[in-house]
Amino acid sequence: MALNVYKLYLSPKRKYYKKLKNILGFVPGNIKLYQMAFRHKSVAVAIKEGVKNSNERLEFLGDAVLGSVIAELLFKLYPYKGEGFLTEMRSKIVSRANLNQLSRKLGLNELIEYDKRLIHFSAKQGSLLGDAFEALIGAVYLDKGYEFTRELLLERIVKAHVDIHTLEMTETNFKSRLIEWCQHNNKEVSFEPTANPEGETAKMFSVRVMVDGEECGVGRDFNKKSAEKLAAEKACEHLKILDVV
Amino acid sequence: MALNVYKLYLSPKRKYYKKLKNILGFVPGNIKLYQMAFRHKSVAVAIKEGVKNSNERLEFLGDAVLGSVIAELLFKLYPYKGEGFLTEMRSKIVSRANLNQLSRKLGLNELIEYDKRLIHFSAKQGSLLGDAFEALIGAVYLDKGYEFTRELLLERIVKAHVDIHTLEMTETNFKSRLIEWCQHNNKEVSFEPTANPEGETAKMFSVRVMVDGEECGVGRDFNKKSAEKLAAEKACEHLKILDVV
Numbered sequence A, B: 001m002a003l004n005v006y007k008l009y010l011s012p013k014r015k016y017y018k019k020l021k022n023i024l025g026f027v028p029g030n031i032k033l034y035q036m037a038f039r040h041k042s043v044a045v046a047i048k049e050g051v052k053n054s055n056e057r058l059e060f061l062g063d064a065v066l067g068s069v070i071a072e073l074l075f076k077l078y079p080y081k082g083e084g085f086l087t088e089m090r091s092k093i094v095s096r097a098n099l100n101q102l103s104r105k106l107g108l109n110e111l112i113e114y115d116k117r118l119i120h121f122s123a124k125q126g127s128l129l130g131d132a133f134e135a136l137i138g139a140v141y142l143d144k145g146y147e148f149t150r151e152l153l154l155e156r157i158v159k160a161h162v163d164i165h166t167l168e169m170t171e172t173n174f175k176s177r178l179i180e181w182c183q184h185n186n187k188e189v190s191f192e193p194t195a196n197p198e199g200e201t202a203k204m205f206s207v208r209v210m211v212d213g214e215e216c217g218v219g220r221d222f223n224k225k226s227a228e229k230l231a232a233e234k235a236c237e238h239l240k241i242l243d244v245v
Helices: A002-010 A014-024 A031-037 A056-077 A083-093 A096-106 A123-144 A146-161 A164-169 A174-184 A224-238 B002-010 B014-024 B031-037 B056-077 B083-093 B096-106 B123-144 B146-161 B164-169 B174-184 B224-238
Strands: A046-048 A189-194 A205-211 A214-221 B046-048 B189-194 B205-211 B214-221
Touching: A002 A014, A014 A031, A031 A056, A031 A123, A056 A083, A056 A123, A056 A146, A056 B056, A056 B083, A083 A164, A083 B056, A096 A123, A096 A146, A123 A146, A146 B146, A174 A189, A174 A205, A174 A224, A189 A224, A205 A224, A214 A224, B002 B014, B014 B031, B031 B056, B031 B123, B056 B083, B056 B123, B056 B146, B083 B164, B096 B123, B096 B146, B123 B146, B174 B189, B174 B205, B174 B224, B189 B224, B205 B224, B214 B224
Parallel strands: none
Antiparallel strands: A189 A205, A205 A214, B189 B205, B205 B214
16 A cells, blocks of 8 residues: 555656556556556567567467456356357457557557657557557556456446447448448459359359459358458458458 | 265266366366366257357357466466467467367367267367367366466466477478378369469469369468468368368
8 A cells, every 4th residue: 555655656657657547447566567568569679689578468468368358258248149159249349449449448549659750540550559458458467467357357448438238239341341441542442253162052152352453352151242241351351451440 | 175075976976076086186166067068069958049058158268268378378488489479379289289189188088978970080070179178178267267277277287288399399281281181081282373463562472272173272472382381271271171180
């Protein structure tokens, strides 16, 4: 307790401690972990042969911890839903678009350090927010352990900021997302039927997405619309289109 | 303690409890979770509109918990390795081939219930072992919590059965795995150069894998060998070739 008073009111880093306390609801133990979580590789320095002190390693860890906490949440929230549904719901919750939004809601954008000359406001910077969110989860996990991180995520973050039941209803519309992105970036997009691979039943539809003449994704399904949807999803992934423009 | 004596020596399920204790090193709390973990969908019954009491939901949960435990292990074991290396190492450890092997080493095959008439000894059944391993992790997590599961995985399972440093050295050779599988199954396989998509630099190599005339994977890279490797990896995934034949 006395240590927390020192951190919040006397320490040279008291402003940083206060910001973090406002966001997280607790005073961090090891502040270095949090500083690392908010350090984009564009401002990181090498700590040993080629490895930088950026947030990428923490992001790897946080992504895994987040995946586990959300898996349990969904497992218990939907006792009569199959594994396919659970997987899909988790993808929606931890999608880059959703984590970016969450990151913004929590105000993490004020804490992230990155080289503003190198990064323009682009899809790339978009993922910077979600990446920092995951890295923060990794930092909390190392600082406070699994149970603490789980409580924080469920009670403070998911409950307040994630509308699971709305996510359940929304179907990510990759086709319109792709088309909007192409319009916005002056690119031509078309969906073309392609031949089925030999040996595959003729009842299948194959569709490929062409963006400025380059094939960006192929989808196959028993109906044309689903095949287009799949192809658009792959194209969005390929082109790193994360957010609705 | 008295309860454990009952479970191991007096309960009608004492044989089952004993088998589990031999494998896991502890006496399970809620035995129903473990029974579910070993129940393949081929012998599961519907518990509510279309949802079966198979191990698939537990597998979803266990996969996530396992991913998190292994992420932390690697994060701490390799403090100077980047996120790409950590991701690759985790993929190797939790690969279906590796989990199948682990499952066999632990003797889970004796506990898994499945309909032997429906499933032949095939790639499909191969994944049955690894799936049950993940479901078991899910069951232990629900029964005993994260810390317990983490200790069990690290101290009893990974330490004894997973040679991380050998895995670090082994590069999964998808090309030879694919070729062996095709020989074994009397299929013709070839690697063909294909045209690069328009707009892509001419320095890139595109290679596609044809198996019995069907395109099973395309790889692109700056050198031909890597492009072939990527194409073979995709083909292995597409054809569900999990294990070395």
